[in-house]
Amino acid sequence: MEIFRSRRLWVEKKHVLLPNGVNKESVIIHPGHAVAILPIDGDRCKLLRQYRYALGQYILEAPAGTMEPDEDPAATAHRELIEETGFAARSIEPKGFIYTTPGFTDEKIFLFEARGLFPSHEFKKDEDEVIEVVDVVTGDLNAMICDGTICDAKTICLIHRCLG
Numbered sequence: 001m002e003i004f005r006s007r008r009l010w011v012e013k014k015h016v017l018l019p020n021g022v023n024k025e026s027v028i029i030h031p032g033h034a035v036a037i038l039p040i041d042g043d044r045c046k047l048l049r050q051y052r053y054a055l056g057q058y059i060l061e062a063p064a065g066t067m068e069p070d071e072d073p074a075a076t077a078h079r080e081l082i083e084e085t086g087f088a089a090r091s092i093e094p095k096g097f098i099y100t101t102p103g104f105t106d107e108k109i110f111l112f113e114a115r116g117l118f119p120s121h122e123f124k125k126d127e128d129e130v131i132e133v134v135d136v137v138t139g140d141l142n143a144m145i146c147d148g149t150i151c152d153a154k155t156i157c158l159i160h161r162c163l164g
Contacts, residue, residue, distance in 0.1 A: 090116025
C-alpha cells in the first residue's frame, strides 16, 4: 500500500514473507537511484561543503545526485559533476555501487571516479542547494575520515573505492 509519493521518492507499507518463514509488516522507502563522483585533479580532489537541512548543518561530501528515470548512471555522473562543481571530466570511471541503508530502502548509489577536470560552461547550481566547492589534498582524506571531518557514508565508500 502506497503511503506517500513525491517527485523524488515514494513510501510503501507491505507485508513481506522472510526466508525463515516469518511474515512481517515493513515500510520501504523508494528514493530512486543516485550517483556519487570523486573528482580527482592531480594530488587534490574536489568535495562539497553542503548544507543538509535534514541534519541542520553543513557536511563535507562528494558531488552526488539523483538519476532521472531511465537515465544511464554515467550520464548522471557527467551531469551532476558539472551541476555541483562547475567542472566536467575527460574520463569518468565506474567504481561499482553501494546500497545506502538496506534495512528500509532500496536506494542504490553508483560510484564514479572523475579525472581530467576542466571548467564547464554548463554550470548551474540547483536553487535549493547551498554548496561550496572545497579542494582537498587526497593524501589527507583518510585522516579526515578518521577524525570525523568526513562523516558522509557514500563519500567514505567512494574514497575507499577510488583511492583505497
